Amino acid sequence: MSMEFDVDYEYQDRCMYMAESHPSDEMLRDDRIPHIWCTGCGCGEIISTYIEAVKELDINPDKVAIVSGIGCIGRAAGYLKFDSFHTTHGRAIPFATGLKVARPELDVSVISGDGDLFAIGGNHIIHAARRNMDILVICSNNYTYGMTGGQFSPATPIDSFTTTTPYGNCERPFNLCDLLASAGAAYVARWTSIHVRRLQKSIKEALTKKGFRFIEVLTPCPTGFGRRNKMGTAIDTSKFYQDHGKIDHGADTRDVRLEDPLSDFSIGTFVDLDKETYLEAKERIFSREVKK
Amino acid sequence: MTAVITGTHFLTGNDAAAEGAISAGCRFFAGYPITPSTEIAERVSRRFPQIGGSYIQMEDEIASMCAILGASWAGVKSMTATSGPGYSLMLENIGLGVMMETPTVVVNVQRGSPSTGIPTSVGQSDVMQARWGSHGDYEVIAISPNCPQECYDFLIKAFNFSEQYRVPVTVLMDECVSHMSEKVVIPKEEEIKLFNRKKPKDKPEKHLPFKPDKDMIPPMAAAGEGYKIHVTGLTHDYKGYPVMSAECHEPLVRRLCDKIRNNVKKITLIEEYKTDDADVLVIAFGAVSRSAMTAVKIARERGEKVGLLRLITIWPFPDHVIQAYAQKVKGFVVAEINYGQVLYEVQRCARTDNVVAHVPLTGGRLHSPEEILDGIKEAGK
Ligand SMILES: Cc1ncc(C[n+]2csc(CCOP(=O)(O)OP(=O)(O)O)c2C)c(N)n1
Ligand code: SF4
Numbered sequence: 001m002s003m004e005f006d007v008d009y010e011y012q013d014r015c016m017y018m019a020e021s022h023p024s025d026e027m028l029r030d031d032r033i034p035h036i037w038c039t040g041c042g043c044g045e046i047i048s049t050y051i052e053a054v055k056e057l058d059i060n061p062d063k064v065a066i067v068s069g070i071g072c073i074g075r076a077a078g079y080l081k082f083d084s085f086h087t088t089h090g091r092a093i094p095f096a097t098g099l100k101v102a103r104p105e106l107d108v109s110v111i112s113g114d115g116d117l118f119a120i121g122g123n124h125i126i127h128a129a130r131r132n133m134d135i136l137v138i139c140s141n142n143y144t145y146g147m148t149g150g151q152f153s154p155a156t157p158i159d160s161f162t163t164t165t166p167y168g169n170c171e172r173p174f175n176l177c178d179l180l181a182s183a184g185a186a187y188v189a190r191w192t193s194i195h196v197r198r199l200q201k202s203i204k205e206a207l208t209k210k211g212f213r214f215i216e217v218l219t220p221c222p223t224g225f226g227r228r229n230k231m232g233t234a235i236d237t238s239k240f241y242q243d244h245g246k247i248d249h250g251a252d253t254r255d256v257r258l259e260d261p262l263s264d265f266s267i268g269t270f271v272d273l274d275k276e277t278y279l280e281a282k283e284r285i286f287s288r289e290v291k292k
Numbered sequence: 293m294t295a296v297i298t299g300t301h302f303l304t305g306n307d308a309a310a311e312g313a314i315s316a317g318c319r320f321f322a323g324y325p326i327t328p329s330t331e332i333a334e335r336v337s338r339r340f341p342q343i344g345g346s347y348i349q350m351e352d353e354i355a356s357m358c359a360i361l362g363a364s365w366a367g368v369k370s371m372t373a374t375s376g377p378g379y380s381l382m383l384e385n386i387g388l389g390v391m392m393e394t395p396t397v398v399v400n401v402q403r404g405s406p407s408t409g410i411p412t413s414v415g416q417s418d419v420m421q422a423r424w425g426s427h428g429d430y431e432v433i434a435i436s437p438n439c440p441q442e443c444y445d446f447l448i449k450a451f452n453f454s455e456q457y458r459v460p461v462t463v464l465m466d467e468c469v470s471h472m473s474e475k476v477v478i479p480k481e482e483e484i485k486l487f488n489r490k491k492p493k494d495k496p497e498k499h500l501p502f503k504p505d506k507d508m509i510p511p512m513a514a515a516g517e518g519y520k521i522h523v524t525g526l527t528h529d530y531k532g533y534p535v536m537s538a539e540c541h542e543p544l545v546r547r548l549c550d551k552i553r554n555n556v557k558k559i560t561l562i563e564e565y566k567t568d569d570a571d572v573l574v575i576a577f578g579a580v581s582r583s584a585m586t587a588v589k590i591a592r593e594r595g596e597k598v599g600l601l602r603l604i605t606i607w608p609f610p611d612h613v614i615q616a617y618a619q620k621v622k623g624f625v626v627a628e629i630n631y632g633q634v635l636y637e638v639q640r641c642a643r644t645d646n647v648v649a650h651v652p653l654t655g656g657r658l659h660s661p662e663e664i665l666d667g668i669k670e671a672g673k
Contacts, residue, residue, distance in 0.1 A: 029522070029533075031531075031533075032533060061520070062516065062517070062518040062520070063516055065515045065516070067362070077522070077524075078522055078524065078533065078534060081520050082520055083365075083515035083516065083519070083520055083521055084520075084521070084522045084523070085362070085365065085392075085515075085522075085523050085524075086522070086523070086524035086525065086526065086534075087358065087361075087385075087388060087525060088358070088384060088385055088388050088525055091354065091355070091358040091384075091385060091388075093355075094322075094350060094351075094354070094355035094356070094357075094358035094359045094362070095358040095359065095361055095362040096362060097322075097348065097350075097355070097358075097359050097362060098320065098322060098348075098358065098359035098360055098361060098362025098363035098364075098365075098366065098370065099362040099363065099365060099366045099515055100362075101320070101346045101348055101359075101363065102319075102320045102346060102362070102363035102366035102367070102368040102370070103366035103367065103368070103514075103515060103516055105516065106366070106515055106516050123351050123352065123355075124351060124354075124355050127350070127351040127355070282346075286341040
């Protein structure tokens with residue numbers, strides 16, 4: 001792992017946590033504000049860090065495309081002022097694949113939820129990782145289906161209470177990072193919506209890389225999940241994330257399972273590989289075989 | 293390698309369809325193998341890299357459909373090819389394509405159904421699915437070739453329709469047409485008439501991506517062109533932004549339907565054989581129209597006044613054509629390889645005193661001309 005973290009992010013994160021209102025921004029569709037998200041929802045941090053990352057990297061916003069599925073975080077596409085596509089539930093990744101393969105000069109990012117990407121869209125995401133498709137996927141993991149009112153998702157920890165597990169969840173969650181690492185992702189990281197500086201840095205890092213990049217962002221869903229699972233308010237959850245997220249870059253993804261929403265958990269960049277991407281392989285093979 | 297392989301070829305329907313797509317300017321194909329359509333994917337996967345196109349094999353047909361919508365929004369003409377089971381999976385996102393007004397082409401090589409059915413044999417039972425399979429009110433275009441030459445020609449037409457009306461177009465082929473080999477003449481590139489989607493002429497700051505022109509169709513920007521469009525499957529206003537109100541929904545859905553409905557006469561393609569003086573009109577499409585033609589010729593030799601109406605565009609249904617014939621003929625015979633689909637459309641358009649005979653087959657084989665002649669007898673009573 002080549003990353004160096006010498007800045008006092010801890011301090012900066014604490015400052016952001018008390019953040020002033022977001023400045024109006026040329027990369028935000030301000031004519032769509034007010035947004036639909038609940039107070040304390042973690043979705044907002046994802047789009048603000050994404051915008052900051054694009055700005056800092058000085059990427060031409062005309063060449064950025066956002067694709068979302070359906071869900072609370074699925075509305076991200078509608079607030080970001082890039083070419084943005086709000087598709088069907090679970091289908092953001094194949095739509096993004098079509099965009100990227102047909103127009104490789106675009107920076108294509110998928111921003112969607114744990115339910116969207118790993119339940120209904122589960123098959124698509126593992127195959128995109130396997131192909132090392134040149135897209136960045138940012139997953140808001142709030143442990144639940146927020147949009148439909150807080151049912152359990154494939155990321156919901158066992159024993160948790162949701163509107164469809166009123167006695168507790170009998171199912172075990174996916175370890176999202178491990179799933180995609182083993183499927184073939186080139187970059188896998190996990191942060192939370194309170195680690196805005198680090199998240200922003202991670203998005204920047206991911207945007208400068210190629211291949212399939214995945215960032216899991218733990219986000220509070222006070223409305224759908226937090227209040228049913230002793231997580232308190234969004235501020236309580238954020239504080240909890242701040243205190244219990246343990247940075248462990250390069251951790252073996254098998255060890256980063258999120259078993260219990262109320263115990264310590266690993267955050268950091270777990271996978272950062274240079275390996276031939278789908279588009280690179282395509283270029284290599286077709287330039288060799290075809291151009292006769 | 294040139295894209296358009298001008299000349300005379302001996303091709304299967306599937307190969308001809310792939311060449312038709314290439315001639316139409318299609319440069320993106322996403323698919324999932326399924327009999328009897330697979331040869332289209334195979335030919336495209338060989339041909340596209342030679343001409344700068346992209347072939348991608350997806351994890352399923354849901355993904356294939358989404359990928360071709362994405363590619364179309366990247367400004368590249370796109371398609372997929374499948375059969376009944378895959379078409380069922382595509383329908384969710386054919387609906388998305390309708391709502392996002394995305395030009396793209398889906399070839400459905402029909403086989404014996406339902407479910408896995410008879411994968412290797414002919415069927416025509418996806419007619420209603422092509423029209424009604426996705427949820428909600430919508431209109432689409434479906435076109436049905438009956439020989440390899442038409443597989444080539446109609447793929448070009450399908451792309452032209454999709455580009456003109458900004459709608460996913462289904463090419464309803466059948467196993468028989470897809471696997472028969474015949475002469476296919478591919479014209480010179482400059483002789484091929486292509487319709488390309490309208491591009492916006494206004495500045496990005498002023499652009500309203502879903503504001504229709506007088507023809508009810510909005511110009512279409514592609515991702516990466518600076519327009520920063522927002523496109524959603526939700527009900528949306530001219531900006532493309534979601535608006536959850538009946539006031540926004542009503543005109544949008546009406547326009548999505550009316551941009552096709554109001555152009556039925558322009559879109560309709562039919563073939564008529566000896567229909568001028570006909571008392572009985574045989575209606576067929578796809579491979580069945582070939583048996584029907586033989587049956588009509590035999591009937592004519594016997595001195596019976598029988599004609600053939602072949603439906604080329606099946607959707608939007610050519611009500612006006614059937615209604616006009618309903619005034620002239622005694623009876624109709626609908627021959628199709630399903631248990632009653634086009635039949636209901638014909639019944640809807642016929643007069644109460646027209647006899648509408650049905651010659652159904654459930655799939656696995658073609659009609660013999662004799663079976664259709666039995667229908668002719670019934671309709672002439
Ligand atoms: C095919 C289909 N099935 C179900 C739904 C209903 N639905 C909408 S959003 C959603 C879950 C979203 O959860 P997640 O992706 O975790 O995002 P969140 O809302 O939590 O941000 C579901 C089940 C749908 N829109 N489409
Ligand atoms: S329900 Fe949860 S995920 Fe959805 S907006 Fe509210 S807090 Fe956010």
